[in-house]
Amino acid sequence: MTFELVTVPCLEDNYAFIVHEAETNTTLLVDVPEADPIRAALSERGWTLTHVLFTHHHWDHVDGWNDLRKTHSAITIGAQADEYRLPALDMAINDGDTIQIGSEICQVFDVSGHTVGHIAVYMPTAKIVFTADSIMALGCGRLFEGTPAQMWESLCKLMSLPKDTLVCSGHEYTTGNAKFAITVDPDNIALRSRMDEIQEKRAKNIPTIPSLLSEELATNPFLRADDHNIRKTLGMLDESDAQVFARIRQLKDNF
Numbered sequence: 001m002t003f004e005l006v007t008v009p010c011l012e013d014n015y016a017f018i019v020h021e022a023e024t025n026t027t028l029l030v031d032v033p034e035a036d037p038i039r040a041a042l043s044e045r046g047w048t049l050t051h052v053l054f055t056h057h058h059w060d061h062v063d064g065w066n067d068l069r070k071t072h073s074a075i076t077i078g079a080q081a082d083e084y085r086l087p088a089l090d091m092a093i094n095d096g097d098t099i100q101i102g103s104e105i106c107q108v109f110d111v112s113g114h115t116v117g118h119i120a121v122y123m124p125t126a127k128i129v130f131t132a133d134s135i136m137a138l139g140c141g142r143l144f145e146g147t148p149a150q151m152w153e154s155l156c157k158l159m160s161l162p163k164d165t166l167v168c169s170g171h172e173y174t175t176g177n178a179k180f181a182i183t184v185d186p187d188n189i190a191l192r193s194r195m196d197e198i199q200e201k202r203a204k205n206i207p208t209i210p211s212l213l214s215e216e217l218a219t220n221p222f223l224r225a226d227d228h229n230i231r232k233t234l235g236m237l238d239e240s241d242a243q244v245f246a247r248i249r250q251l252k253d254n255f
C-alpha cells in the first residue's frame, strides 16, 4: 500500500498534513489551522476526506474545522484527555492505542509538554509521525502546560522511532530555531550544513517540514541533551539529560 503525503501551509506559519491511500480511498487530515487551503488541496487532487486528527487543543490546530465541516465530513479523532476542549470527537484515543487508518495500523503516543494531552500518531509502514508542537524541525514546542521532565519523556518516545521516519511538525519555525541551535551546538558540522539547506529552501519559500528523524537526532539540540559538546558549552557535564533539556528549553525561551 502506498500513502501520498501533502504538506499544506496555513495561516502565517502553520502546517496541516493530508495523507491519502488510493487503494482504500482513505484521506486523513492532521490538524485544521484554516479551511480554505485544505479545501483547495483536497479538491485539486479529487480526494474525499475520511478522517481528521487533532494533535492538541490550540486554536491554530483546530479552529478551521468549524468552517471545513460545512463542506466536508470525516471521522474526528483526538486525545481522550482533551475531549472537553477539542471539537466533538468520534474517536477518543489514548497513549498506547492503535488506530486503523486505511490499511495502516497507527500507534498513538501521549507527548505532553507543550500542552497536557498533546498526542503524536505514528504510521509505521508509511514511516511518518505527526508530532505537531512536540518535536519540531530543530526545535520543540514551548512548555505552556507541561513540565520540562514531561516534555523530555515525550521526546524520548519519539526519538526511539526508526531513524528514517518523516517528522511532520506543526510550524515553519525552522529558521529561528536554527539561529538558536547554533548557539548551544556551535561545532556541529551537520547543523551548519542543515542551516545552509534551510536558508536555500526558505529563500524559495519551500517548507522545511517534514524533516527526517535522523536529521533531527543529528542537529536538533532539544534531542541532544546527552551530547558531550552541548553539555560542555552549557557547563553541565554531570547533570541528567532531563536537566540539560530543561536548560536548553529555558535558554530558547529567553533567546
Ligand code: FE
Residues within 6 Å of the ligand: 056, 058, 061, 114, 133
Ligand atoms: Fe500549539
Ligand code: ZN
Residues within 6 Å of the ligand: 058, 060, 061, 133, 170, 171
Ligand atoms: Zn501550534
